[in-house]
Amino acid sequence: MDLSGMRILVTGGGRGLGRRFVLDLLDAGARVGACDVDEAALDELAQLAGEGERGLWTTTCNVADEADVESLFRDFVAAHGGIDAVVNNAGITRDGLLVRKKADQLQKLSLEKWQSVIDVNLTGVFLCAREAVYHMIQMETPGVIVSISSISRHGNMGQTNYTASKAAVAAMTVVWSKELAPYGIRAVAIAPGYTSTEMTEAIREDVKAKIVSTIPAGRMADMGEISQALRFVLENDYVNGRVIEVDGGLRI
Numbered sequence: 045m046d047l048s049g050m051r052i053l054v055t056g057g058g059r060g061l062g063r064r065f066v067l068d069l070l071d072a073g074a075r076v077g078a079c080d081v082d083e084a085a086l087d088e089l090a091q092l093a094g095e096g097e098r099g100l101w102t103t104t105c106n107v108a109d110e111a112d113v114e115s116l117f118r119d120f121v122a123a124h125g126g127i128d129a130v131v132n133n134a135g136i137t138r139d140g141l142l143v144r145k146k147a148d149q150l151q152k153l154s155l156e157k158w159q160s161v162i163d164v165n166l167t168g169v170f171l172c173a174r175e176a177v178y179h180m181i182q183m184e185t186p187g188v189i190v191s192i193s194s195i196s197r198h199g200n201m202g203q204t205n206y207t208a209s210k211a212a213v214a215a216m217t218v219v220w221s222k223e224l225a226p227y228g229i230r231a232v233a234i235a236p237g238y239t240s241t242e243m244t245e246a247i248r249e250d251v252k253a254k255i256v257s258t259i260p261a262g263r264m265a266d267m268g269e270i271s272q273a274l275r276f277v278l279e280n281d282y283v284n285g286r287v288i289e290v291d292g293g294l295r296i
């Protein structure tokens with residue numbers, strides 16, 4: 045697929061990887077929509093992009109909310125005359141051990157922490173993929189569903205909820221590649237390793253140093269390196285039903 049003029053909606057586009065994806069796709073000539081729960085982040089993004097000139101479209105949306113997601117896609121399609129790709133990027137972490145023993149006290153990973161990650165990272169991807177595909181099939185346009193999984197899908201300590209969501213995203217991608225091929229729609233996942241964004245900023249410095257020491261590349265990924273993988277996946281029509289790993293050689 046040619047990126048120029050391609051109509052692409054990026055979830056969680058306000059900051060971090062999502063923001064980088066949006067700016068790089070605009071540079072490549074795509075018509076890009078960005079949604080986020082964080083309105084201030086979207087305002088900042090619009091300023092960075094120079095909204096009017098480059099045709100960036102932004103709106104607030106909680107990807108875990110069905111009604112919100114339905115109107116997100118309805119509005120994007122109405123504004124652009126269709127949709128060619130969605131990048132399921134919005135994601136959160138709420139880390140914790142399943143059961144933690146500290147000074148003889150046992151602490152459980154709360155249902156709230158479990159559910160909030162599942163709501164955004166799994167239900168959010170399901171809802172956005174479903175709505176994108178609904179419009180693609182209705183308008184008989186081919187397209188691509190790109191979902192951001194993670195190296196953590198292999199089972200990262202302290203991330204029961206996140207690992208479950210990211211493994212599910214990889215699995216759903218395989219299902220969709222089979223179901224949607226008759227409509228000319230591809231589904232691909234990208235699994236970044238540790239990448240320098242606001243999300244990883246939250247990791248304690250000593251923990252971060254320990255993580256980096258395990259990465260064969262000797263550093264975290266730059267956002268541009270993950271964005272390059274997104275571009276490859278969007279452009280190459282033979283990439284389908286796979287998880288593209290961009291992790292500096294790290295194995296979990």
Ligand SMILES: NC(=O)c1ccc[n+]([C@@H]2O[C@H](COP(=O)([O-])OP(=O)(O)OC[C@H]3O[C@@H](n4cnc5c(N)ncnc54)[C@H](O)[C@@H]3O)[C@@H](O)[C@H]2O)c1
Pocket residue numbers: 055056057058059060061062079080081082085105106107108132133134135136164168192193194195235236237238239240241242243244
């Ligand atoms: N940073 C990493 O090391 C890393 C590694 C592997 C995978 N990932 C994945 O890449 C994606 C982006 O990560 P990031 O590091 O840029 O995170 P980030 O926290 O910097 O940005 C995430 C963005 O998503 C938005 N968001 C959160 N909940 C939302 C919701 N319910 N609806 C809409 N928007 C919402 C946030 O407001 C934020 O703008 C996530 O799916 C993450 O799991 C990140």
